[in-house]
Amino acid sequence: MGEAWLYSLLSVVTVSLISLIGVIALAIKQNLLNRIVFLLVSLAIGALFGDALIHLLPEAYETFSDPLTVAYLVMAGFLFFFLIEKYLHWHHHHDENEGVHIHPVGYINIISDAFHNFIDGVLIGVSYLASIPLGIATTLAVVLHEIPQEIGDFGVLTSAGFSRQKALFVNLLSGCTAIVGTILALIFGLRLETLTSYAVPLTAGGFLYIAAVDLLPPLHKETRPLRTLLQFLAIISGVAIMAWLKIYEG
DSSP: OHHHHHHHHHHHHHHHHGGGGGHHHHTSOHHHHHHHHHHHHHHHHHHHHHIIIIIIHHHHHHHOSOHHHHHHHHHHHHHHHHHHHHHHHHHHHHHGGGTOOOOHHHHHHHHHHHHHHHHHHHHHHHHHHHOHHHHHHHHHHHHHHHHHHHHHHHHHHHHHTOOHHHHHHHHHHHHTHHHHHHHHHHHHTHHHHHHHHHHHHHHHHHHHHIIIIIIHHHHTTOOOHHHHHHHHHHHHHHHHHHHHHHHHHO
């Protein structure tokens, strides 16, 4: 049991530090970041769609015997994030007079990412309780999955109005929820895994909401053929990365 705790905590801290991938963007000049942020947002769209449809939904369908249960939970997640954004828009409207200009999509992205990181932490902890090799394999899969997602998240946050430093900081905080998930998994074991099974389709619904409702529509404002092509290729790249990871994990 002690070995499982040691390996689990080392692994989840490594995964959480992946959030610092945004530090690479800190080295980029601001004007260059402004020019490529649309590519990062497009990459995030593809990664969110790919994660929801290629990773989370198949996992949910394997867990629940009734497909309708998965459908209801996905819709619940979608509507939950709709209500969160409505609430944030209301506060955003009232904060505008105070000079606060952060688009709500930034905050709901943080919330959904925190849910997802928590699930990843639980999976790491439960895997190490089963066996050390399984835990290592799960950790590697999570790390590979986190890199494209965190790059996309950084683009979403900066596009929403966060400074580069603040985007990096909140990404790190969101990543730390994985540590909480791992510790709880080590304490409660398979009992927590059962609760987490419901969080998987709920998170899929949240990812679909962010990608389809918040991130995708603004891309239609871009009408220049070359930039439109780059957007499309970035979205395809995000989906392709998630598809490759699914094949790798399989």
